[in-house]
């Protein structure tokens with residue numbers, strides 16, 4: 266069996282192409298951000314993938330700061346009416362924050378696959394009664 270590619274460049278590569286993290290050829294998404302059920306080339310089941318709100322978090326951390334800085338700069342420099350922010354700051358914020366979501370989600374899913382990360386499972390093993398020492402049979 267072929268070993269999966271685990272390099273960071275592989276993760277970034279499949280994330281940029283929105284491709285399957287195992288084969289790199291199949292589609293990862295069925296829509297803009299909805300994951301497909303499985304890879305249409307190698308059949309990898311994507312049910313392991315659960316990036317939760319990770320893509321939104323990273324998008325907010327890296328893109329919302331410059332977008333907010335733009336809005337603050339616009340306000341402090343020109344003191345425009347509110348509708349100017351609605352037609353400039355809001356689109357800037359959407360354009361900076363929404364498009365990276367697909368790449369970030371693909372990178373997190375690929376990273377999850379490559380690192381075999383999954384939710385912790387706690388199972389309780391059934392207890393077996395300790396073996397009792399056999400007593401010697403009475404004479």
Ligand SMILES: [Zn+2]
Nearest residue numbers: 285288304307
């Ligand atoms: Zn695949």
